[in-house]
Amino acid sequence: MVKKGADIFRMAALDCVKKEGRFVVAISGGSTPRPMHRLLAEDPYYSEIPWDKTDLFWVDERCVPEDDPASNFGAAKQNLLNRVPIPVAQVHPMPGDLSPEEGALTYEREMKDYFRVKEGEFSVFDLIYLGLGNDGHTASLFPGHKALEETKRLVVAVKGGDPHVSRITMTYPVLNHARQIVFMVSGKGKSPVLKTLFENGKDLLPAQRVRPFQGKTTWLLDREAASLLSEDMVHD
Secondary structure: OOOHHHHHHHHHHHHHHHHHHEEEEEEEOOOOOOOHHHHHHHHHHHHHHHHHHHEEOOOOOOOOOOOOOOOOOHHHHOOOOOOOOOOOOHOOOOOOOOOHHHHHHHHHHHHHEEEEEEOOOOOOOOOOEOOHHHHHHOHHHHHOOHHOOOOOOOOEEEEEEOOOOEEEEOOOOHHOOEEHHHHHHOOOOHHHHHHHHHOOOOOOOOOHHHHOOOOEEEEOOOOOOOOOOHHHOOOO
């Protein structure tokens, strides 16, 4: 799963730079993507990825200082950013040091400026990595939260999760405009929610509502996370 995630990153980066001259990716926090981030800082990925033409954004962030163990940006600095030659100006962390609403508005403005989106339009990322919570949330889009119904904003403030703190998150319109979505899910604790997600066709869980309009979705699961799925649903 870790190598496959890194391979997708490398292939997307090379393809986008070849076609567009730029690769724009958004990553998530949590423990699952950290091994992939560390792998990206090793060869062949370190040498082959065009870091100088890569822009890195975050899907969500906890409103905590950068040096807090819960900071997604702080973890990414430790596992990835400090190890690869990506220009500082091309790293776009969410402002966890502002109030949640102020941080959401600030990041939304940054995304609009970067992508040059007009009113009613949404940012289009080349690649977005997402995780999955035990309750079926993804990004910081939690069950029952009003953010699930947001149709106009690119970024909103929310509160929830573990730790139960204020957060900033991208919205469904942004996620569903991505050219490619990759879910990375690991651990036995995620197996029940994955079984519900794949075997129930209704939109019971926030993650089920991530359906890119024109892009593709890839699920990368380790064996423990996939342990309750039927064999015909799982491919090595």
